[in-house]
Amino acid sequence: MEKKHLSIPFDxxxxxxxxxxxxxxxxxxxYSARDAxxxxxxxxxxxxxxxxxxxxxxxxxxxxxxxxxxxxxxxSAGPTTASRMDKYTPQLLDLGMAAMVGKGRRSPAVLEAxxxxxxxxxxxxxxxxxxxxxxxxxxxxIAYPDLGPEAIHRLEVVDFPVIVVADAxxxxxxxxxxxxxRKKD
Amino acid sequence: xxxxxxSQITAxxxxxxxxxxxxxxxxxxxxxxxxxxxxxxxxxKLVMDQLQENLRLARAEQIPICQDTGMAVIFLRLGQEVHLxxxxxxxxxxxxxRQGYNQGYLRKSVVGDPIERVNTGDNTPAVLHCEIxxxxxxxxxxxxxxxxxxxxxxxxxLKPADGLEGVKNAILSAVAEAGxxxxxxxxxxxxxxxxxxxxALMAKHALTRDLREKSPIPYVRELEQEMxxxxxxxxxxxxxxxxxxxxxxxxxxxxxxxxxxxxxAVNICCHVNRHARRVL
Ligand code: SF4
Numbered sequence: 246m247e248k249k250h251l252s253i254p255f256d257x258x259x260x261x262x263x264x265x266x267x268x269x270x271x272x273x274x275x276y277s278a279r280d281a282x283x284x285x286x287x288x289x290x291x292x293x294x295x296x297x298x299x300x301x302x303x304x305x306x307x308x309x310x311x312x313x314x315x316x317x318x319x320x321s322a323g324p325t326t327a328s329r330m331d332k333y334t335p336q337l338l339d340l341g342m343a344a345m346v347g348k349g350r351r352s353p354a355v356l357e358a359x360x361x362x363x364x365x366x367x368x369x370x371x372x373x374x375x376x377x378x379x380x381x382x383x384x385x386x387i388a389y390p391d392l393g394p395e396a397i398h399r400l401e402v403v404d405f406p407v408i409v410v411a412d413a414x415x416x417x418x419x420x421x422x423x424x425x426x427r428k429k430d
Numbered sequence: 431x432x433x434x435x436x437s438q439i440t441a442x443x444x445x446x447x448x449x450x451x452x453x454x455x456x457x458x459x460x461x462x463x464x465x466x467x468x469x470x471x472x473x474x475k476l477v478m479d480q481l482q483e484n485l486r487l488a489r490a491e492q493i494p495i496c497q498d499t500g501m502a503v504i505f506l507r508l509g510q511e512v513h514l515x516x517x518x519x520x521x522x523x524x525x526x527x528r529q530g531y532n533q534g535y536l537r538k539s540v541v542g543d544p545i546e547r548v549n550t551g552d553n554t555p556a557v558l559h560c561e562i563x564x565x566x567x568x569x570x571x572x573x574x575x576x577x578x579x580x581x582x583x584x585x586x587x588l589k590p591a592d593g594l595e596g597v598k599n600a601i602l603s604a605v606a607e608a609g610x611x612x613x614x615x616x617x618x619x620x621x622x623x624x625x626x627x628x629x630a631l632m633a634k635h636a637l638t639r640d641l642r643e644k645s646p647i648p649y650v651r652e653l654e655q656e657m658x659x660x661x662x663x664x665x666x667x668x669x670x671x672x673x674x675x676x677x678x679x680x681x682x683x684x685x686x687x688x689x690x691x692x693x694x695a696v697n698i699c700c701h702v703n704r705h706a707r708r709v710l
C-alpha cells in the first residue's frame with residue numbers, strides 16, 4: 246500500500262498517478278455537500294446559474310458535521326454514503342469536478358464518468374468523524390445556510406487521510422479488495 | 431406505588447444522549463480491541479487503528495464519535511408499580527432528547543415529515559418503545575441510530591418451508607448488500623419470528639444487547655456464531671476495503687410466530703453501535 250501526499254488543486258496527470266488502495270493525505274480547500282445541497286446545485290445548473298464555488302478542479306466532500314464546540318473550527322466530520330449523490334455526480338464530473346470524498350459503492354455511471362474525466366473517488370473512513378475533524382483547520386458556510394448541517398462549507402484541510410477507491414484507470418477497490426478476502430466455499 | 435417524576439427521565443435521557451455519542455460501551459470497546467489484533471488485511475488494520483484513535487479522541491476531546499449522531503431510539507421498561515408524575519411521558523422523553531442534542535453539540539438529523547422534509551431543529555421526536563413490566567423501576571436505554579447502516583436494514587417475510595437455511599441466506603444477503611455503506615465492521619441485530627413489526631423491533635433491540643452475552647437458546651447461540659463466521663468470510667472488511675472482519679457480533683432474538691410465517695428482520699448497525707442504559 247502506497248502512502249502519498251496530494252495538494253489541491255491537482256491536474257489530471259497527478260490524478261492519473263493515483264491508484265486504488267493508495268493511502269493519500271489531502272491538503273488544500275474542499276467543499277462539503279450532501280443530499281439537499283446537491284439537489285439545490287442541480288436546480289441552479291438547470292436554471293443556467295453558477296454554482297456557489299468554482300466546480301472546475303474542485304473536490305467535494307459528502308459530509309454534514311456536528312456543530313462546533315466553542316473554540317473549534319468544526320465538530321465531528323466524517324463521510325456520508327456517496328451513492329445518494331450518484332444521480333448528480335456524472336454531470337459535476339463532466340463540468341470538471343476533480344474528485345469526491347465519501348464512503349460506499351458508486352453506480353456504473355459515476356465510475357464511467359470518473360474514468361472519462363480522469364477524476365478520482367476517495368473514501369474517508371466512515372465513523373471516524375473525530376479523527377477527521379482534526380485535519381480540518383477552518384470551516385466556513387458559503388451557501389445554503391438554511392440547510393443547517395447540509396449547508397455547503399468551504400473547508401481548509403491539512404493531511405486529510407483518504408483512500409483511493411475508484412481511479413481514472415477503471416479500478417474499483419470496493420469490488421476488487423472484497424474479492425481478494427472473500428472465502429470461497 | 432412508587433412515584434417517579436418525569437423530569438428524572440428527561441435528565442437521564444439528556445445525559446445518555448451525550449454519553450452514548452461520545453463513548454462506546456465497554457463491550458463495544460473490547461470488540462474493537464479484538465478486531466485490531468485479528469484483522470488480516472494491512473489496509474483493514476490501518477482503518478481499525480484510525481477508528482481506535484477516533485474513539486480515544488472522541489472521549490478525550492468530547493467530539494462525537496461520528497457526525498451522524500442519529501435518530502434517538504429509546505427503549506423504556508416501565509415497572510407497573512410506578513406512578514409517573516410531573517407531566518406527559520412522551521413530552522419528557524422528547525425534552526431529554528432536545529436538551530441532550532443541544533447541550534452536547536450533536537447533529538440535528540430529524541425532519542418533521544418524511545416527504546416535506548423540514549428539519550425539526552432539535553432532533554425530536556424520539557422513537558419511543560415502551561414496555562410495561564413487573565416491579566417498581568424504570569429502565570431506560572438510549573440508542574442513537576445512524577442511517578448509513580439503518581438504510582441497509584432489511585425485513586423478509588419467509589415461508590415456514592424456507593427454514594433455518596432461509597434465515598441464514600436472509601442475514602447473509604442483507605450484510606453483503608450493505609457492504610461498505612454500513613461502515614463495517616458492523617454489529618448485526620436479527621429478529622426471527624413474531625409478526626412483521628415484532629421481528630423488526632426484536633432486531634433493533636438485539637443491537638442493544640451486550641456483545642459478550644450469547645443467546646440463552648442453544649440453537650440460536652450456534653446460529654449467532656455460525657453467522658458471524660460466514661459474514662466475516664464475505665471479505666468486506668473494515669471500511670468495506672477488504673479484510674477478515676466484517677462484523678463484530680451477530681445478536682439474535684426470537685419470538686413465537688404464526689403457523690403460516692417465518693418473519694426475519696436484519697437491523698444493521700455500524701461500528702458506532704451506541705447505547706447507554708440507566709435504571710431509575
Ligand atoms: S453508518 Fe454509523 S459510522 Fe457510518 S456514518 Fe452512519 S452513524 Fe456514522
